[in-house]
Amino acid sequence: MAGNSDKSLLLLIRHSPYGSSLARASIDVALAAAAFDQTVSLLFLGDGVLQLLPDQDTATGGLRNMGKLLASLPLYDIEQVYVDAEAAARYQLDLHGAPVATQALDREAMSRLLSSHDHLLGF
Amino acid sequence: MVLHTLNASPSSAAFEDCLRLIASGDSLLLLGDAVYGAITGTTARQALDNSGAALFVLLDDATVAGVAKRLDGVTLVDMTGFVELTEQCPRQLAWY
Amino acid sequence: MNYALLVMSSPFSGQGALTAARFACSVLARGHSISRVFFLDAGTSSGAAAAVTPQDEEDRLQPWVELAEQHPLELILCIASALRYGMLDETEARRYEKPSATIHPAFTVSGLGQLVDAGAGADRLVTFGG
Numbered sequence: 570m571a572g573n574s575d576k577s578l579l580l581l582i583r584h585s586p587y588g589s590s591l592a593r594a595s596i597d598v599a600l601a602a603a604a605f606d607q608t609v610s611l612l613f614l615g616d617g618v619l620q621l622l623p624d625q626d627t628a629t630g631g632l633r634n635m636g637k638l639l640a641s642l643p644l645y646d647i648e649q650v651y652v653d654a655e656a657a658a659r660y661q662l663d664l665h666g667a668p669v670a671t672q673a674l675d676r677e678a679m680s681r682l683l684s685s686h687d688h689l690l691g692f
Numbered sequence: 693m694v695l696h697t698l699n700a701s702p703s704s705a706a707f708e709d710c711l712r713l714i715a716s717g718d719s720l721l722l723l724g725d726a727v728y729g730a731i732t733g734t735t736a737r738q739a740l741d742n743s744g745a746a747l748f749v750l751l752d753d754a755t756v757a758g759v760a761k762r763l764d765g766v767t768l769v770d771m772t773g774f775v776e777l778t779e780q781c782p783r784q785l786a787w788y
Numbered sequence: 789m790n791y792a793l794l795v796m797s798s799p800f801s802g803q804g805a806l807t808a809a810r811f812a813c814s815v816l817a818r819g820h821s822i823s824r825v826f827f828l829d830a831g832t833s834s835g836a837a838a839a840v841t842p843q844d845e846e847d848r849l850q851p852w853v854e855l856a857e858q859h860p861l862e863l864i865l866c867i868a869s870a871l872r873y874g875m876l877d878e879t880e881a882r883r884y885e886k887p888s889a890t891i892h893p894a895f896t897v898s899g900l901g902q903l904v905d906a907g908a909g910a911d912r913l914v915t916f917g918g
């Protein structure tokens with residue numbers, strides 16, 4: 570199917586994990602892109618950084634555990650995971666405890682990241 | 693060069709996050725509730741003017757909102773203008 | 789140029805979905821092609837066959853149906869979102885033992901691979917949300 574031309578894809582994830590269905594949808598898109606061998610990177614931005622909180626426990630919530638889903642990203646060879654450093658600081662997030670290894674970026678670096686990908690998907 | 697399409701009110705997180713990521717040389721098209729951000733003399737408008745992006749407002753949405761005559765110095769675009777912006781900018785990013 | 793569109797806007801709230809349909813018309817009028825329009829999340833409601841728009845508003849379904857009739861483009865509803873929103877074709881309605889299909893036949897239900905594939909082959913990938 571895909572693969573006639575490889576376009577790098579950057580997903581910008583702006584929504585908190587359980588406040589809307591967009592968080593789940595965005596990770597599903599990332600996994601689908603990886604399954605079709607497309608180059609995919611993720612940028613957690615603004616409230617999206619809240620997906621990186623450790624200790625998410627959905628045992629009683631009837632919801633898909635987003636933390637666990639994120640922890641599976643490396644299994645799909647998704648290793649370009651970036652975080653909005655300013656937003657992480659705003660929420661006192663210690664990224665060393667995040668479910669997936671990330672690279673923190675300042676504002677300028679995030680802007681550069683946008684220009685280095687072929688397609689951008691904002692969630 | 694990125695075409696940012698912003699469809700969120702000036703008091704939203706999306707509006708703020710979009711402004712943080714705009715680089716000079718980018719284009720910014722306001723649609724939906726974002727059109728209120730371009731009202732002349734507001735702090736939101738000032739932030740948009742300082743963003744370094746070329747500012748456009750979707751005419752249909754500005755008309756519906758009743759702000760089309762309150763947008764001094766802004767380029768209003770119709771749907772063809774929107775398409776032209778996507779022709780000029782190799783990538784688009786939606787904020788909402 | 790070849791365009792692919794991603795629509796996440798709900799047809800029942802805000803202007804995003806209407807804007808997406810008008811944008812699609814203008815893209816084609818400018819001489820470009822659209823391979824596929826992919827509907828995700830709340831956007832999948834755009835395929836609702838039985839939604840009735842108030843008479844003083846523009847119909848949300850008809851513009852897409854006309855586009856698909858007049859141009860060789862695909863309208864695809866993300867299957868995971870579509871099921872959540874109760875947007876079922878005949879096959880899915882049977883599979884989940886629901887009384888009837890709920891989507892217009894101009895739309896197809898399929899997986900996210902269709903979005904990835906459309907993006908990979910497109911010069912422009914344009915998203916509508918909110």
